Amino acid sequence: MSLGRVDAGGMTAIAKPPRARREPREGSRLLPYLLVAPAIAFLALFFLVPLAQTVLLSVTADGALSFGNYARMANDLNFAAAIRDTFMLVVAVIPLQVALALAMGVMLQKLGRGRDLVLWIWTIPLGVSDLAAGLVWLAILQNSGYLNSALYGLGLITGPTPWLNAETPLTLFAGIALAEIWRATAIVLVILVAGLQLIPKEFGEAADIFGATPWTKFRRITLPLLKPSLQSALILRTVLAFEVFAAVYALGGRNFPVIAGEAFIWQSENQNYGVAAAYAVLIMAISLAATLVYLKALRTRPETLP
């Protein structure tokens, strides 16, 4: 589940250090490795070891190696629904988030005074925990919530109208998608803003001289040069989206099963750690696959960068 850390390496694309020009002296050659060693050791101890244990747990049933846990997972009542719901959420939410973050980032570039304040306000949701964000939206969308109070005040509804149960799948999905967009657009925004700042101003000025429209400038300059940041943002956001859990749990409960939620239920309620581990491995596999797709699809050759 802590897979989010893996692709943090993708972030380096944003602030790539200038390549060292001179060969370092012999003695200092080992120094970089010594300096990264603690981090490597930390990751190995607290990430790779539990990862290996999880994989082992997922292929162990009744003390013997078997794929029984995977079979139980795949045959479970909620498996198909969890896969469907998670993918639907990813497909609906991520393009919207990227588009929103792009628009917000470009708008920020145009701001002079107050830019930091606006950025600061836009990134507030980053500081709110997933579950708290879910509860905020629950307070708005539940039967006796703020939305119903407002609609009732306006005379649009006659009584408490449910939005979030199994009989209203559309508004349930919309509510969860909305909460996710509100909660997690900021992380995309932060990465894209960093990327936008790396684009040299001269390109835009040159384009202006040739009379390019803002749209052409955006399409021909901003987007291509933003590709590495977009890649990082997409990888990070997609991996996190496949792990989505707390906000969904708060809003949808059992009505909207997602993969990470099923892992949690198998672990905590059904107390079958093997099946829970199988779900965890499944999330990892999906995340890895998504990461590979992005790495391939949005590959940038170093020589095309400024």
Added chain:
Amino acid sequence: MTTFRAAALAASLLGLAVVSAPSGAQAQGLVFLSTQLRPIEEAQRVRDLLLKGAPKTTFIVDEPSAFAVRMKAELDAGRHTVSLVGALHGELQPLAPAGGLDTVDDVAEKVKERGIPAGLMELGKFGGKSQLYIPWMQATYVLVVKKDALPFLPAGADVDALTYEQLAQWAKAIAEKTGERRLGFPAGPKGLFARFLQGYLYPSHTGSTVSEFRSPEAEKMWIDFKALWAQVNPNSTSYDFMQDPLQAGEVWIAWDHISRFKEALHASPGDYLVVAPPAGPKGRAYMPVVVGLGIVKGAPDRAGAVGVIEHLSKPETQLLTVAETGFFPVVDVKLPPDLPPGIKLLAEGVAKTEHAKDALVVLLPVGLADKGGEFNKIFTDTFQRVVLRGEPVRATLDAQAGAMRDIINATKAPCWAPDKPSEGPCPVK
């Protein structure tokens, strides 16, 4: 209530100072190990109030899993420190076949005139001949009704003795006349809906939890329950504690564990009735959560333990217990008028349930070891498939019965009440 809380707090602080002093000498005296009343304030109330006047006792608490490990360790080592244990029926049961519990027929004789219902005493025998624990206190699940719902009660129905059929008619009448579905169940992620299905719905209709899982009676029950669900508040699949939707006014009739109604009943006791759960063709099934007192075989201080059991089952101690902890008496006592009104309402509801003529006691699942969660899942999955997804009842029951057989056979759990005792794993017919 605030003064009550303040007094309790003061008492517990005082108790803390008194009890924490002689910790060194504890191992010698009478040790009373309990899996219940674990929160520190409750444990202090046991030490300061409930055990006052009993033989000198060291009351210690532990998680159920740690309890099981400690009991096994002491039994294997043959060196006992614990004399008296207080735990749920299902937690005591594994100790019995291992020979960890001494017979307490002599104690049963001594507390005979206290009026513990025969059904509860039977549970303390685990299906055998001799008494292995004495019921100590109990909790259960009830139906809470908001008084607003009473005008819609179907003609001829007694709110204290409803049937499932009447409950369905009632919910339907409310939905039709108020435009809102106001019957609610705790079917959310943390709700106890599985207990409703296995302890109330199933036994009321089939007289069984396991054996008759896929019987024709069960099939009819599911068809009826699916029809009833059309009158149930659709938010039920998000409800965890029924006190919340009751207080919000979303729900007027709700089933849940008594402790999950406390806040609503405490806030406005005048608005609610607490009544017995509905009855089906096989009786008014209910699931008591029984806490029993057992004496360890080889106890260092058996005589003291007997004294403590006698003390705790005194009517006045039992009354103190309900006022201090919310666990209800097992003995025949009249509750005093000065109970907090919310607890009093619950107490009346519990009494109505137990003393109902058609009451049918259902035990919490026993002998399932770590498969308890998956056993519950059988019931909630069946509900989800039949009621929420509209899958055919017969095929669903057959498939889920297979899953149930796997669990029962893997754990070799014999039948528990109301299923008839079985030799070996409980059969799913």
